[in-house]
Amino acid sequence: xxxxxxxxxxxxxxxxxxxxxxxxxxxxxxxxxxxxxxxxxxxxxxxxxxxxxxxxxxxxxxxxxxxxxxxxxxxxxxxxxxxxxxxxxxxxxxxxxxxxxxxxxxxxxxxxxxxxxxxxxxxxxxxxxxxxxxxxxxxxxxxxxxxxxxxxxxxxxxxxxxxxxxxxxxxxxxxxxxxxxxxxxxxxxxxxxxxxxxxxxxxxxxxxxxxxxxxxxxxxxxxxxxxxxxxxxxxxxxxxxxxxxxxxxxxxxxxxxxxxxxxxxxxxxxxxxxxxxxxxxxxxxxxxxxxxxxxxxxxxxxxxxxxxxxxxxxxxxxxxxxxxxxxxxxxxxxxxxxxxxxxxxxxxxxxxxxxxxxxxxxxxxxxxxxxxxxxxxxxxxxxxxxxxxxxxxxxxxxxxxxxxxxxxxxxxxxxxxxxxxxxxxxxxxxxxxxxxxxxxxxxxxxxxxxxxxxxxxxxxxxxxxxxxxxxxxxxxxxxxxxxxxxxxxxxxxxxxxxxxxxxxxxxxxxxxxxxxxxxxxxxxxxxxxxxxxxxxxxxxxxxx
Amino acid sequence: xxxxxxxxxxxxxxxxxxxxxxxxxxxxxxxxxxxxxxxxxxxxxxxxxxxxxxxxxxxxxxxxxxxxxxxxxxxxxxxxxxxxxxxxxxxxxxxxxxxxxxxxxxxxxxxxxxxxxxxxxxxxxxxxxxxxxxxxxxxxxxxxxxxxxxxxxxxxxxxxxxxxxxxxxxxxxxxxxxxxxxxxxxxxxxxxxxxxxxxxxxxxxxxxxxxxxxxxxxxxxxxxxxxxxxxxxxxxxxxxxxxxxxxxxxxxxxxxxxxxxxxxxxxxxxxxxxxxxxxxxxxxxxxxxxxxxxx
Numbered sequence: 001x002x003x004x005x006x007x008x009x010x011x012x013x014x015x016x017x018x019x020x021x022x023x024x025x026x027x028x029x030x031x032x033x034x035x036x037x038x039x040x041x042x043x044x045x046x047x048x049x050x051x052x053x054x055x056x057x058x059x060x061x062x063x064x065x066x067x068x069x070x071x072x073x074x075x076x077x078x079x080x081x082x083x084x085x086x087x088x089x090x091x092x093x094x095x096x097x098x099x100x101x102x103x104x105x106x107x108x109x110x111x112x113x114x115x116x117x118x119x120x121x122x123x124x125x126x127x128x129x130x131x132x133x134x135x136x137x138x139x140x141x142x143x144x145x146x147x148x149x150x151x152x153x154x155x156x157x158x159x160x161x162x163x164x165x166x167x168x169x170x171x172x173x174x175x176x177x178x179x180x181x182x183x184x185x186x187x188x189x190x191x192x193x194x195x196x197x198x199x200x201x202x203x204x205x206x207x208x209x210x211x212x213x214x215x216x217x218x219x220x221x222x223x224x225x226x227x228x229x230x231x232x233x234x235x236x237x238x239x240x241x242x243x244x245x246x247x248x249x250x251x252x253x254x255x256x257x258x259x260x261x262x263x264x265x266x267x268x269x270x271x272x273x274x275x276x277x278x279x280x281x282x283x284x285x286x287x288x289x290x291x292x293x294x295x296x297x298x299x300x301x302x303x304x305x306x307x308x309x310x311x312x313x314x315x316x317x318x319x320x321x322x323x324x325x326x327x328x329x330x331x332x333x334x335x336x337x338x339x340x341x342x343x344x345x346x347x348x349x350x351x352x353x354x355x356x357x358x359x360x361x362x363x364x365x366x367x368x369x370x371x372x373x374x375x376x377x378x379x380x381x382x383x384x385x386x387x388x389x390x391x392x393x394x395x396x397x398x399x400x401x402x403x404x405x406x407x408x409x410x411x412x413x414x415x416x417x418x419x420x421x422x423x424x425x426x427x428x429x430x431x432x433x434x435x436x437x438x439x440x441x442x443x444x445x446x447x448x449x450x451x452x453x454x455x456x457x458x459x460x461x462x463x464x465x466x467x468x469x470x471x472x473x474x475x476x477x478x479x480x481x482x483x484x485x486x487x488x489x490x491x492x493x494x495x496x497x498x499x500x501x502x503x504x505x506x507x508x509x510x511x512x513x514x515x516x517x518x519x520x521x522x523x524x525x526x527x528x529x530x531x532x533x534x535x536x537x538x539x540x541x542x543x544x
Numbered sequence: 545x546x547x548x549x550x551x552x553x554x555x556x557x558x559x560x561x562x563x564x565x566x567x568x569x570x571x572x573x574x575x576x577x578x579x580x581x582x583x584x585x586x587x588x589x590x591x592x593x594x595x596x597x598x599x600x601x602x603x604x605x606x607x608x609x610x611x612x613x614x615x616x617x618x619x620x621x622x623x624x625x626x627x628x629x630x631x632x633x634x635x636x637x638x639x640x641x642x643x644x645x646x647x648x649x650x651x652x653x654x655x656x657x658x659x660x661x662x663x664x665x666x667x668x669x670x671x672x673x674x675x676x677x678x679x680x681x682x683x684x685x686x687x688x689x690x691x692x693x694x695x696x697x698x699x700x701x702x703x704x705x706x707x708x709x710x711x712x713x714x715x716x717x718x719x720x721x722x723x724x725x726x727x728x729x730x731x732x733x734x735x736x737x738x739x740x741x742x743x744x745x746x747x748x749x750x751x752x753x754x755x756x757x758x759x760x761x762x763x764x765x766x767x768x769x770x771x772x773x774x775x776x777x778x779x780x781x782x783x784x785x786x787x788x789x790x791x792x793x794x795x796x797x798x799x800x801x802x803x804x805x806x807x808x809x810x811x812x813x814x815x816x817x818x819x820x821x822x823x824x825x826x827x828x829x830x831x832x833x834x835x836x837x838x839x
């Protein structure tokens with residue numbers, strides 16, 4: 001019977017929890033209130049905790065271990081459930097401050113703080129979610145934790161409570177009941193604790209290989225390099241050089257002397273010499289000179305030269321930070337939408353969105369590239385706003401402002417009103433926010449299962465017409481669904497601007513037909529079509 | 545005191561009737577479509593204007609050139625030989641380099657005819673804003689002012705002509721480099737209307753954005769009525785083949801202030817080439833322009 005555990009054991013327990021979470025990733029993703037293929041709670045929780053585990057500083061000391069874990073989980077948080085989960089871990093760590101090892105009873109305080117932090121991270125906490133499980137667990141442990149002398153019996157009771165709470169979530173949250181699912185974030189947390197409990201039962205959960213998680217990519221507004229581009233930054237040149245006896249007296253080789261000549265060829269030089277191996281990093285406009293020079297002393301083991309205007313990755317050792325007054329950074333997905341957002345003035349774009357929520361760290365990586373007076377984030381997804389808030393709390397160098405855009409369409413509305421030579425940030429944000437109340441997001445996608453939402457009868461694989469967050473119609477013909485959706489909104493509300501972002505799966509003739517239809521039907525409206533190339537939603541339509 | 549001839553140029557957008565009424569001549573710039581060069585006449589009817597803008601709508605580019613040297617030379621010289629002085633009120637120097645050529649020609653002619661007075665005034669505006677200044681010059685001439693007095697008068701009041709308008713697409717302005725605004729402003733924005741004024745340097749300046757044409761109309765009307773500040777004398781509206789929009793703008797403005805006179809006109813091919821079809825611009829006279837485009 002295990003009565004005490006230390007940091008190392010806790011790490012093992014958490015790894016088991018994580019593995020079980022990962023094993024069930026698809027099941028959790030599918031616990032989607034709407035029958036649309038955009039569930040990503042499982043993915044977000046796995047990323048959040050997995051990213052944390054990957055970079056935690058191991059320690060036998062519970063306090064040291066949990067503090068480090070909390071830090072790295074916070075950085076990796078993504079999606080609403082992920083952010084709540086990260087705050088759970090953060091509070092958990094606070095509750096175990098000064099502990100070198102713990103008994104089951106210590107979990108009462110850990111869960112109490114975990115509950116506090118989780119609730120504090122949400123403006124308006126919703127019951128029937130992961131929050132409820134955390135709260136009820138905390139209340140249970142507060143009353144009963146001391147009764148359990150060992151972890152196995154304690155976790156057994158705790159897990160039983162969690163499961164019964166999970167089963168009650170549809171009763172607490174009508175949308176869950178209507179969709180016939182339990183809350184996905186709550187289910188994720190239960191999976192996590194099931195994994196932990198399995199350890200005490202002697203069941204092993206193997207490291208599971210699941211679907212590839214797409215890393216969030218960063219795209220920069222200035223990456224294009226074409227026939228007329230100006231070579232602005234030079235080349236990031238890195239190599240490992242084997243010094244050769246027949247070229248140089250290796251024993252007498254002086255690194256400093258070697259560098260003296262190089263200094264005229266570039267900057268950001270980092271050089272390490274270990275025995276007869278020399279490693280060099282340099283930013284230069286004339287890599288050919290650097291290479292020719294280096295070959296006087298040896299031969300290359302490997303070599304990498306990248307044009308820094310198109311350099312995406314983190315190999316730059318001292319990346320120059322771009323100076324801007326305002327760094328306006330939207331989160332977007334879809335190659336076409338990314339390109340479009342960059343063309344209308346986004347300082348940089350974080351590639352992400354539904355089913356691919358960026359983490360706090362993804363945000364920070366982009367923000368850090370700019371020497372800005374103000375950072376303005378456009379989350380463009382209700383499931384990313386919380387992550388953005390967390391970013392604003394963590395990043396202290398300059399103010400981070402969030403315009404809480406919930407969709408790509410709202411993001412467009414904000415960006416299109418942006419005026420970057422605005423004197424003060426308040427005016428800028430007011431202008432950017434000015435259209436948000438008036439904009440309607442309409443979207444068209446495919447149903448993943450049969451369902452009845454409100455008065456709409458839905459069959460699997462039908463097309464769904466969605467107005468803001470409500471499914472308002474369904475049908476077999478995508479063009480008709482799209483037209484009817486737009487007509488219904490135009491009929492209800494007085495809109496004069498229609499902008500259609502068409503996705504990867506929308507075909508050209510259909511797009512043309514829609515374009516002609518709208519131009520005839522709404523001759524006075526300002527109509528725009530943009531090839532968004534987005535996944536999941538064949539059409540995303542802005543009506544303003 | 546010698547009589548003088550008042551010249552505008554192809555960007556002043558004054559119709560034949562108005563030019564005849566006020567005794568205003570003009571020197572023509574040229575434009576090129578499909579490698580064929582045409583003089584930019586101000587005497588086009590609505591069919592010709594529509595045909596011209598339809599060609600632009602179909603994606604053909606229109607290139608423009610400044611007033612040729614010989615046109616200035618011949619036009620000015622003819623006046624002088626008739627015993628008249630010359631007042632030329634040009635398109636804003638920020639939009640066309642024509643006025644520089646005119647000054648050069650004027651200096652040459654003064655050597656030939658030391659007694660001749662040739663004044664070239666940079667209107668710091670274009671279209672009917674320039675047209676308005678030409679009409680005011682004509683009125684001062686009728687009041688008996690000399691060429692120099694009239695030129696000075698126009699130089700004093702030119703910044704009191706306020707321009708405010710919007711374009712259907714920013715594409716033309718940005719392509720022609722004829723607008724001051726940051727790159728982000730030029731993005732291919734749908735549903736967003738730039739509000740474009742002529743600033744103190746005579747450059748078109750997109751100084752704010754509004755959502756949708758109805759809001760743009762209100763913003764333009766408010767700007768122009770505020771700028772007129774009680775002097776509800778003449779309202780001028782020019783348009784690039786969108787009479788309906790021009791009329792809606794007129795009514796929006798007249799709701800706010802009763803102007804004694806309203807002049808509506810087509811935007812000619814030269815200004816049209818740099819603003820594009822669907823452009824509506826209003827002009828009123830009153831407060832001095834204070835905005836100066838940065839960058």
